[in-house]
Amino acid sequence: MLKVEQLHQYYGGSHILRGLSFEAKVGEVTCLLGRNGVGKTTLLKCLMGLIAAKDGKVEWEGQRINSFKPHQRVHAGIAYVPQGREIFPRLTVEENLLMGLSRFGASEAKTVPEFIYELFPVLREMKQRRGGDLSGGQQQQLAIGRALASQPRLLILDEPTEGIQPSVIKEIGGHQKTRRARRYGHSLGRAVLRFRRRAGRPVPGDEPRRDHPAGPRRHHGSRWRARAGGNLIQDSP
Numbered sequence: 001m002l003k004v005e006q007l008h009q010y011y012g013g014s015h016i017l018r019g020l021s022f023e024a025k026v027g028e029v030t031c032l033l034g035r036n037g038v039g040k041t042t043l044l045k046c047l048m049g050l051i052a053a054k055d056g057k058v059e060w061e062g063q064r065i066n067s068f069k070p071h072q073r074v075h076a077g078i079a080y081v082p083q084g085r086e087i088f089p090r091l092t093v094e095e096n097l098l099m100g101l102s103r104f105g106a107s108e109a110k111t112v113p114e115f116i117y118e119l120f121p122v123l124r125e126m127k128q129r130r131g132g133d134l135s136g137g138q139q140q141q142l143a144i145g146r147a148l149a150s151q152p153r154l155l156i157l158d159e160p161t162e163g164i165q166p167s168v169i170k171e172i173g174g175h176q177k178t179r180r181a182r183r184y185g186h187s188l189g190r191a192v193l194r195f196r197r198r199a200g201r202p203v204p205g206d207e208p209r210r211d212h213p214a215g216p217r218r219h220h221g222s223r224w225r226a227r228a229g230g231n232l233i234q235d236s237p
């Protein structure tokens with residue numbers, strides 16, 4: 001479980017996160033909603049250790065991880081797909097995916113796991129193409145594939161469906177295809193914390209809720225939270 005308590009973050013004098021607290025449980029998809037500039041990306045960067053939280057506590061699987069560097073968080077089972085993708089434009093698609101295996105030993109990190117190509121067939125087709133030559137939506141699939149390659153227990157996605165055509169969004173999030181796709185591929189609100197159960201277990205959070213007022217994004221998560229002015233203003237029932 002991810003537990004955030006009284007998180008504060010500033011950029012200079014701007015107080016962006018103001019005592020944010022929430023929990024997100026394994027097996028759930030938690031969506032974070034909020035208007036532009038409200039601090040969604042800032043929160044996700046804090047969770048990944050890309051910017052240090054000024055005050056408060058971030059706990060993952062019972063361990064306080066505030067002092068963990070990003071690579072240590074990856075080793076702890078957290079993966080992050082940043083807003084804007086940040087793939088390596090000069091590396092091939094395959095090389096980008098191999099980067100996602102960096103938390104494994106050399107023998108395990110030699111080949112891209114097959115389930116990534118099952119989930120995103122376009123990446124197989126374009127294996128040898130440079131990442132920077134992919135379309136925006138294809139790059140987004142590459143960024144998600146790279147994150148999934150580390151086989152995370154917590155997947156953090158920032159604006160994951162930005163630039164992806166509806167049919168691919170449906171495929172990623174679909175209740176379809178292989179068990180792998182089902183286990184890894186659920187999607188996605190504006191910013192999403194994605195959890196999966198440990199290997200071999202189903203994901204109870206995969207059934208979308210239809211009974212809350214989060215508008216068209218309501219099908220994308222099992223829980224959602226809305227932010228405004230640095231605070232949480234609404235929480236799912």
Ligand SMILES: Nc1ncnc2c1ncn2[C@@H]1O[C@H](COP(=O)(O)OP(=O)(O)OP(=O)(O)O)[C@@H](O)[C@H]1O
Binds near residue numbers: 034039043
């Ligand atoms: N490096 C930075 N230095 C100073 N201010 C920043 C920095 N990064 C973000 N901000 C400011 O912090 C606020 C929150 O930004 P953030 O990127 O977290 O918003 P967001 O909710 O992700 O927005 P969007 O929906 O547009 O992606 C914004 O007002 C932004 O201008």
Ligand SMILES: [Mg+2]
Binds near residue numbers: 041083
């Ligand atoms: Mg953002």
